[in-house]
Amino acid sequence: MQTKLLLIVCDGLGDRPVNGVTPLEIANKPNMDTIASEGICGIMDTVRAGIRPGSDTSHLSLFGYDPFKYYKGRGAFEASGTGLKLQKGDVAFRCNFATIKNGRIIDRRAGRIEDGLDEIANDINTIKLKNIEIIFKRGAGHRGVLVFRGKGLSHNVSDVDPENENVPYNICKPLDNSIDARKTAKLVNEFTKETIDILSKHPVNREREGKGKLPANIILCRGAGIKVDMPSFEEKYGMSAACISATTLIKGVCRDVGMDIIDVKGITGHIDSNIANKADAAIKALKRYDFVFLHIKGTDEASHDGDFNSKKSMIERIDKEVIGRILKHLKDIKDITIVLTADHSTPLSIKQHSADPVPIAILGDVRADDVKRFTERDCAKGGLNRICGINLMDIIMDLSNRSKLFGA
Amino acid sequence: MQTKLLLIVCDGLGDRPVNGVTPLEIANKPNMDTIASEGICGIMDTVRAGIRPGSDTSHLSLFGYDPFKYYKGRGAFEASGTGLKLQKGDVAFRCNFATIKNGRIIDRRAGRIEDGLDEIANDINTIKLKNIEIIFKRGAGHRGVLVFRGKGLSHNVSDVDPENENVPYNICKPLDNSIDARKTAKLVNEFTKETIDILSKHPVNREREGKGKLPANIILCRGAGIKVDMPSFEEKYGMSAACISATTLIKGVCRDVGMDIIDVKGITGHIDSNIANKADAAIKALKRYDFVFLHIKGTDEASHDGDFNSKKSMIERIDKEVIGRILKHLKDIKDITIVLTADHSTPLSIKQHSADPVPIAILGDVRADDVKRFTERDCAKGGLNRICGINLMDIIMDLSNRSKLFGA
Numbered sequence: 001m002q003t004k005l006l007l008i009v010c011d012g013l014g015d016r017p018v019n020g021v022t023p024l025e026i027a028n029k030p031n032m033d034t035i036a037s038e039g040i041c042g043i044m045d046t047v048r049a050g051i052r053p054g055s056d057t058s059h060l061s062l063f064g065y066d067p068f069k070y071y072k073g074r075g076a077f078e079a080s081g082t083g084l085k086l087q088k089g090d091v092a093f094r095c096n097f098a099t100i101k102n103g104r105i106i107d108r109r110a111g112r113i114e115d116g117l118d119e120i121a122n123d124i125n126t127i128k129l130k131n132i133e134i135i136f137k138r139g140a141g142h143r144g145v146l147v148f149r150g151k152g153l154s155h156n157v158s159d160v161d162p163e164n165e166n167v168p169y170n171i172c173k174p175l176d177n178s179i180d181a182r183k184t185a186k187l188v189n190e191f192t193k194e195t196i197d198i199l200s201k202h203p204v205n206r207e208r209e210g211k212g213k214l215p216a217n218i219i220l221c222r223g224a225g226i227k228v229d230m231p232s233f234e235e236k237y238g239m240s241a242a243c244i245s246a247t248t249l250i251k252g253v254c255r256d257v258g259m260d261i262i263d264v265k266g267i268t269g270h271i272d273s274n275i276a277n278k279a280d281a282a283i284k285a286l287k288r289y290d291f292v293f294l295h296i297k298g299t300d301e302a303s304h305d306g307d308f309n310s311k312k313s314m315i316e317r318i319d320k321e322v323i324g325r326i327l328k329h330l331k332d333i334k335d336i337t338i339v340l341t342a343d344h345s346t347p348l349s350i351k352q353h354s355a356d357p358v359p360i361a362i363l364g365d366v367r368a369d370d371v372k373r374f375t376e377r378d379c380a381k382g383g384l385n386r387i388c389g390i391n392l393m394d395i396i397m398d399l400s401n402r403s404k405l406f407g408a
Numbered sequence: 409m410q411t412k413l414l415l416i417v418c419d420g421l422g423d424r425p426v427n428g429v430t431p432l433e434i435a436n437k438p439n440m441d442t443i444a445s446e447g448i449c450g451i452m453d454t455v456r457a458g459i460r461p462g463s464d465t466s467h468l469s470l471f472g473y474d475p476f477k478y479y480k481g482r483g484a485f486e487a488s489g490t491g492l493k494l495q496k497g498d499v500a501f502r503c504n505f506a507t508i509k510n511g512r513i514i515d516r517r518a519g520r521i522e523d524g525l526d527e528i529a530n531d532i533n534t535i536k537l538k539n540i541e542i543i544f545k546r547g548a549g550h551r552g553v554l555v556f557r558g559k560g561l562s563h564n565v566s567d568v569d570p571e572n573e574n575v576p577y578n579i580c581k582p583l584d585n586s587i588d589a590r591k592t593a594k595l596v597n598e599f600t601k602e603t604i605d606i607l608s609k610h611p612v613n614r615e616r617e618g619k620g621k622l623p624a625n626i627i628l629c630r631g632a633g634i635k636v637d638m639p640s641f642e643e644k645y646g647m648s649a650a651c652i653s654a655t656t657l658i659k660g661v662c663r664d665v666g667m668d669i670i671d672v673k674g675i676t677g678h679i680d681s682n683i684a685n686k687a688d689a690a691i692k693a694l695k696r697y698d699f700v701f702l703h704i705k706g707t708d709e710a711s712h713d714g715d716f717n718s719k720k721s722m723i724e725r726i727d728k729e730v731i732g733r734i735l736k737h738l739k740d741i742k743d744i745t746i747v748l749t750a751d752h753s754t755p756l757s758i759k760q761h762s763a764d765p766v767p768i769a770i771l772g773d774v775r776a777d778d779v780k781r782f783t784e785r786d787c788a789k790g791g792l793n794r795i796c797g798i799n800l801m802d803i804i805m806d807l808s809n810r811s812k813l814f815g816a
Contacts, residue, residue, distance in 0.1 A: 017776065020776075043791075048802070049799035049802065050799045050801070050803035050806050051802055051806075051811075051814050052812070052813050052814060053813075053814055054814060054815020054816040055815070055816070056816055057815030067814070067815065071814075074815065074816040249816075349773055350773075352813075354806055354809075354811075355802065355803065355806035355811060356775065376775055377777060380775075380777065380791045380793060381789070385793050385794070386792075386793035386794065
């Protein structure tokens with residue numbers, strides 16, 4: 001009797017203790033604890049023990065795609081996430097609209113610009129570089145995606161975005177000795193200069209400056225990536241699959257493995273997101289799809305900000321508005337296996353991703369253990385022990401009675 | 409906020425219960441227990457579950473060098489440990505000065521000979537074999553190193569040393585069908601005969617026999633090895649690193665990965681070693697190096713002797729003279745991550761290495777668990793669960809906030 005699968009990933013959820021306690025340990029989250037106490041728990045290295053995962057590599061791994069094989073830069077997933085279809089040979093970059101003054105980046109988000117970006121994007125698309133085509137698309141907020149299309153390009157080039165402020169932007173450099181990498185780096189540097197030229201006198205910026213706002217007078221590229229051929233999720237697992245996420249990168253990964261992307265109103269990828277709508281969308285999607293992936297970003301955002309209370313309250317919101325809602329609706333449905341976990345830890349003490357394993361709890365036809373609370377340290381005593389993210393899909397395919405027999 | 413790393417390895421520390429209890433379980437070791445109770449604990453397969461590691465393969469693995477890829481015989485590390493610099497194509501052997509009588513090895517250590525060995529070594533170096541150069545160097549105690557230098561040599565040959573007494577020595581045999589292995593085996597057998605010829609009438613031996621001591625009248629070779637190209641520790645991890653060990657083999661492994669070897673007075677590699685001096689040297693070295701490796705051999709020696717009390721009291725000495733000393737000095741220093749573990753188990757019941765996982769405890773910015781004692785069975789309940797030695801460096805690089813992000 002096959003079950004459907006609901007995979008809930010709270011981004012950056014795992015932590016290290018702060019004054020002896022983690023946000024998961026102190027948050028009031030009765031519904032997560034229900035999944036832990038009625039299910040089987042464990043800890044998981046989403047990529048490999050000791051490897052600090054990005055959100056891209058960790059999600060690839062959680063979906064069963066070995067990131068050491070399939071990961072070729074973030075840009076390609078960002079492009080997919082904004083709806084751009086990459087072709088073979090394309091190199092894609094994540095971009096920020098930023099503010100430069102006297103040669104220094106003074107705001108990497110150009111005052112969190114949101115208006116006028118379509119006009120700016122149109123003009124960026126007029127930039128001509130030798131022998132290649134340029135496709136630029138604005139994304140959410142101050143973000144965009146740049147694609148270089150042409151022959152002899154490489155994604156093995158460094159970032160222009162210094163990911164820091166009050167410093168100059170970086171000159172893009174080839175990361176290997178190939179002609180393609182050197183050519184691509186040169187094109188990126190030309191592109192960057194062109195954006196400064198076009199944007200310095202752009203009407204949108206004139207208007208902003210008139211209102212005392214920071215101009216978006218440079219486009220900063222980073223995370224060069226190429227599209228990689230991957231077997232589709234449906235080919236691999238024989239399941240129809242849908243993604244619910246507000247995060248461009250995550251939507252890109254999901255789109256690239258062939259999941260349907262479900263649009264949900266009011267979701268932002270921030271701590272203010274309407275996550276109850278996500279839960280409702282997931283409940284609805286489970287009627288139509290075999291596998292539903294529900295991603296919530298707010299926990300990671302709070303972690304990067306180093307804000308303990310914000311992380312704790314985001315966990316409490318997820319517990320009530322997502323997990324509680326789902327448990328209530330699914331209460332009498334026996335044909336669903338629910339997996340609650342994270343893509344990586346983002347300890348508040350370091351405000352960045354770490355390799356500390358994440359807690360995981362699986363509710364379904366499982367060997368329920370005696371773990372009562374969904375926390376990093378409680379789950380470490382669970383019946384799953386310590387597992388690896390690359391094996392998760394196999395494990396939950398099996399627990400939902402969908403696996404093929406190996407042997408006879 | 410990066411921390412420094414101190415890796416303390418007690419050789420052969422892990423055990424199986426004897427009359428229900430292991431030496432670690434019965435020893436009085438409050439300081440090790442402090443690391444366990446304030447840190448995160450686990451058990452570790454230093455090479456791979458079920459693989460019985462040598463001290464060479466286990467240390468390679470603990471340093472992050474896959475021994476299945478990089479291990480090519482013990483001899484090369486012994487040579488490096490005695491200060492010999494191997495060249496490409498050299499084959500190196502560990503050697504014992506031993507006593508043979510009527511064709512049988514009656515003492516593999518020639519009465520634990522220590523005197524006159526320089527003179528003997530000089531004469532061994534006069535041996536001429538066809539087309540190859542011989543380099544022989546005495547080591548600590550009754551040990552030495554032999555290097556064959558020339559073309560067409562192989563390390564894939566068997567041992568002459570039977571590692572047993574009252575038996576003849578072994579004829580060296582090729583372990584594959586190559587011309588090189590056959591040639592090398594022949595040369596080893598010629599060398600062995602030559603040592604008997606030279607040593608039978610050697611003045612050092614005549615004098616020993618006059619005093620009723622056993623003569624060193626044969627050199628027994630084993631552990632043929634070649635030098636392997638490995639990326640340096642600093643290249644791999646970006647850390648400066650130092651080794652504190654009295655054991656030739658371990659120093660050889662450390663030297664070959666590019667660590668600095670710190671000389672310490674009064675250390676012997678036996679249970680009588682001045683290990684307090686080692687602790688002081690480690691404390692000092694931590695000011696200068698990012699990574700300090702502190703190795704203590706006595707626990708393994710006691711295990712090979714099958715001496716429960718000796719192992720127990722060695723553990724108590726380490727606790728007091730090493731761990732206590734270090735904790736006292738580092739008490740107020742927050743920027744060090746301390747790892748306490750072993751390279752393999754050497755159960756007293758079998759007097760040899762076993763694949764039983766070793767206990768491990770890590771003190772730093774970690775998810776401290778509720779393990780209170782540093783023992784094999786307590787640590788098995790710890791928050792690290794069961795890890796693999798090859799992942800240890802990644803794990804502790806992450807915990808000391810030195811890892812690179814994989815992905816974005």
